[in-house]
Amino acid sequence: MARLATDTADEVHVYEPHRAGIPPLVPYFRGLWTRREFAAEFSKSGIRAANTQTVFGQLWLVLNPLLLALVYYFLIAVLRGGDSGGLPRLANLTGGLFLFTFVSGSMSSGASSVTGGGRLIMNMNFPRLLMPFAAVRTAWFRFLPTLPVYVLLHLLSGAGWSWTMLLSVVFLGYAVIFAMGIAALLATLQVYFRDTSSFLPYFSRIWLYVSPILWAVHDTAGQFGTLMAVNRIVNPLYSIVGGWVELSLNGVMPSPTTWVMGAVWAVVMFVVGSLLFMSRERDFTVRL
Amino acid sequence: MDIAHSAQKPSPGEPPVVSVQDVSITYRTTFEKVPTLKSAIVRFGRGERAVHVVEALRGVSFDVTRGSSVGIIGANGAGKSTLMRAIAGVLPPSSGRVEVRGRISALLALGVGFNSALTGRENVILGGLASGLSRKEVVARAEEVAAFAEIGEFIDVPVRTYSSGMYQRLAFSVSVHMDPDILLIDEALSAGDASFKVKANAKMAELMKSARAMFLVSHSLNAVREMCDDALWIHKGKLMMHDTPDACIKAYTKFLEVGENAFTLEDL
Ligand SMILES: Nc1ncnc2c1ncn2[C@@H]1O[C@H](COP(=O)(O)OP(=O)(O)OP(=O)(O)O)[C@@H](O)[C@H]1O
């Protein structure tokens, strides 16, 4: 059993004071990749512990956004004096709302992923970026069961099918990358400003209203002029959710601006969020 | 139990296995007594934040050579666990420098990152994965860990239902099953029962043959005297003494102005 003194190649670790700065990226991401199973297992066991594996737990994941969609649906009907837009409107609403719930779920659980990491962060040494990423994985697995419901509503609404709809996967990809970035960003903010998570619900609510979820992109053609033009650029979810709904529900090819803005926002958020996180993460442990 | 005899010996001119150079660590915890939105807004307006600063270590320096087993003693809140975290690389020093030669399984540092809602097995597996082991290795380890801890079917029960002794058995057996070069054991045995203490002591002695160094934090002065050949006494974040276990213990107990017996009662 006894290892010879010479056979352990000297692995020297030097720990020095934290400097705000980005660690060498290649080794960092290699470490992240080798520990990807940790993120998966962390999210899985979190889901297990939250009892979402039970029948009602699963049902609730679907029911919650669906009920919310119904509430908004009736609200729109009332506001418009009875013209609710029928099932197509409901399908549009759920499609957008489900994806939005994925992003806002990633935001809220991402924000608390580090401060809630407690002993794991206190006692172990691993790339912390795994924590917000695991939160996104959890949100993703809460999103998946809602997809069949969306498909069902799609069928009921009588919308057609086409091959272009498959392209909507690209917008799901945008949403995932965007969610990873924003989860990392909020996790960092939460360490320094513990109020972040208490302001989040208000922020999410406003974001929901300005994104093409309760209203469809094609409704607003020509309305609100510059305001909508600005929204289109500065609101990442305008492109990401808008493109997803246009493609997945209507099989309409989104405009090139939507494709480009969606990709730009996903990449920018991912890069900014993860770099900010990485530059500060060595400081997290003393601030928990 | 004389561990020093079976331990590795430093070769001449070899650099220390662990070198802690003028290390200070300051915790900055933000907390709110009443976490309301209102208080948040009021504070936000004044631009101040409730930050609680604790200087847990202040200018600590020491070197440890190959084959040493170092006992760390000191009162509650002295900074012992903080020092272990610094050696494990979990807490970056606020100033100073820590050099470690060899693999530290950070997992073993202070038990697993115990999430009390998860089962013992899930905790062990998560900890292993976080420290970079593959899934296959981790599952096999979890089996060994459970067997050594002898907590039976409780390994598959949420950790929050454990007694403190069971918790420490699990933590200890995790720490000794990760084949580290440098063994960090914090507070392993204070709640373990007599039979487990015997088993654990035997295991530590066995590990010292393969480990390069061992750090043992313990409030049981007898354990430090028996297991260690070097000792550190920390008080309020300062290193008071680095000497043989006997000398440190003597000074420490004298410092406390309490008879040594008062502390050794808990021992067997
Ligand atoms: N996560 C933390 N955030 C803020 N302060 C902390 C944190 N952990 C420890 N401290 C503070 O740092 C100091 C040293 O704590 P540490 O846990 O190192 O003590 P210890 O010597 O291990 O004590 P014990 O014998 O009780 O285990 C204490 O004053 C404690 O309040």
Ligand SMILES: [Mg+2]
């Ligand atoms: Mg301690």
